[in-house]
Amino acid sequence: MIPIILPEQNLEKRSVSGGYLYVLAWLIIGLMTDYIDEHPIIYSVAMAMLLGFSLSRLWAKLSSGKQTHYDKPGWQRLLIANAIGPALVYGILFAFAMLHIEHHELFIYLFMINIALLSGGTVTYSPNRLLANYYLLAIALPALVVALTRPQERGVEGMMMVLYMFFNLHMIRLLNKEYQERIAQKKSLEELARKDSLTGLFNRRFFDETMHLCWAKHQRRQASLALLILDIDNFKSINDIYGHPVGDEVIRKVAATIGKNFQREIDIIARIGGEEFAVLVQETSFEQTRELAESICRQIADNSIDTDQGPASVTVSIGLAYAQPRQGFDQEDFYKLADDCLYQAKDQGKNQVVAKSI
Ligand SMILES: Nc1nc2c(ncn2[C@@H]2O[C@H](COP(=O)(O)OP(=O)(O)OP(=O)(O)O)[C@@H](O)[C@H]2O)c(=O)[nH]1
Numbered sequence: 040m041i042p043i044i045l046p047e048q049n050l051e052k053r054s055v056s057g058g059y060l061y062v063l064a065w066l067i068i069g070l071m072t073d074y075i076d077e078h079p080i081i082y083s084v085a086m087a088m089l090l091g092f093s094l095s096r097l098w099a100k101l102s103s104g105k106q107t108h109y110d111k112p113g114w115q116r117l118l119i120a121n122a123i124g125p126a127l128v129y130g131i132l133f134a135f136a137m138l139h140i141e142h143h144e145l146f147i148y149l150f151m152i153n154i155a156l157l158s159g160g161t162v163t164y165s166p167n168r169l170l171a172n173y174y175l176l177a178i179a180l181p182a183l184v185v186a187l188t189r190p191q192e193r194g195v196e197g198m199m200m201v202l203y204m205f206f207n208l209h210m211i212r213l214l215n216k217e218y219q220e221r222i223a224q225k226k227s228l229e230e231l232a233r234k235d236s237l238t239g240l241f242n243r244r245f246f247d248e249t250m251h252l253c254w255a256k257h258q259r260r261q262a263s264l265a266l267l268i269l270d271i272d273n274f275k276s277i278n279d280i281y282g283h284p285v286g287d288e289v290i291r292k293v294a295a296t297i298g299k300n301f302q303r304e305i306d307i308i309a310r311i312g313g314e315e316f317a318v319l320v321q322e323t324s325f326e327q328t329r330e331l332a333e334s335i336c337r338q339i340a341d342n343s344i345d346t347d348q349g350p351a352s353v354t355v356s357i358g359l360a361y362a363q364p365r366q367g368f369d370q371e372d373f374y375k376l377a378d379d380c381l382y383q384a385k386d387q388g389k390n391q392v393v394a395k396s397i
Pocket of ligand 1: 237270271273276278282284286287290312313314
């Protein structure tokens with residue numbers, strides 16, 4: 040099973056320096072020991088593979104520029120190959136050294152490099168537990184196989200590898216848990232920053248940011264969009280008669296009714312003031328939006344809210360603006376149009392929708 044790599048795991052950035060280290064380490068061994076003379080074919084094949092992995096990674100980086108392509112399966116496979124491939128090369132080299140090496144010094148170097156790669160990979164790949172585990176096994180398993188088949192000569196190295204492997208598997212589990220907690224915290228903070236705590240709807244800041252983006256998008260597409268501003272009628276007297284907790288309950292009920300009527304993900308519903316809400320509606324005609332607004336008005340008026348002092352009837356007024364972004368008519372004008380409609384609805388007796396399409 041191929042582990043799925045998520046953008047927030049940031050594996051490309053985390054593994055980039057290690058991705059050149061293994062080539063350098065092998066180059067140093069080639070330059071400073073007799074290994075090339077003793078085993079020229081093995082040295083060259085290993086070098087070609089390590090270089091191949093490094094160059095493919097360099098090519099991917101240069102060709103993608105600043106962008107990363109986590110959504111492309113080919114790109115994901117390349118990243119996984121760049122993790123597991125060099126690990127397997129070093130794992131097999133060490134296993135080969137365990138079987139054939141007379142050169143004690145080189146054996147120690149390889150052992151050190153593998154332990155370093157084991158620990159480095161644990162830290163690097165820990166956000167993706169499956170990939171980190173595969174990486175670890177790729178380095179350690181070849182040595183373990185040799186140790187098991189030659190317990191007399193290579194038992195010590197085998198034991199050491201098992202020890203390091205289990206220690207690092209444990210560390211991967213811990214680091215991954217910490218990483219998951221951090222991501223969850225970050226997500227809930229982001230959620231808090233854009234949500235209104237009383238209703239769970241978006242807050243004004245998020246609404247303004249989204250409206251800005253939406254406006255620009257519709258300007259490019261030369262398409263229309265709708266903005267509804269809803270205000271609870273005579274809300275001050277609801278608070279005065281029934282008390283603030285009932286007032287809060289009314290706000291929650293109105294929010295829920297709006298939410299029931301605008302359920303698509305692209306509908307942005309926000310509480311933009313004490314008893315004021317806004318809805319940004321995309322890809323819907325003027326008539327459809329007006330019908331929805333009128334239906335919300337009726338639903339709220341028809342459903343009174345139970346309180347200790349008996350049922351409290353609530354109504355809302357709605358201003359609806361429908362427009363296409365264009366020269367001489369900007370986002371502020373759009374907002375003002377919806378707001379003017381709302382004031383007109385209030386002036387005309389409340390509990391109604393005033394809609395304008397321009
Ligand atoms: N319970 C509760 N009341 C709030 C909250 N935020 C604002 N309010 C109250 O909402 C009331 C708004 O009153 P006004 O702006 O006078 O509006 P209104 O009484 O609805 O009058 P119209 O808009 O003309 O129908 C004020 O009394 C605020 O104290 C809140 O979160 N909870």
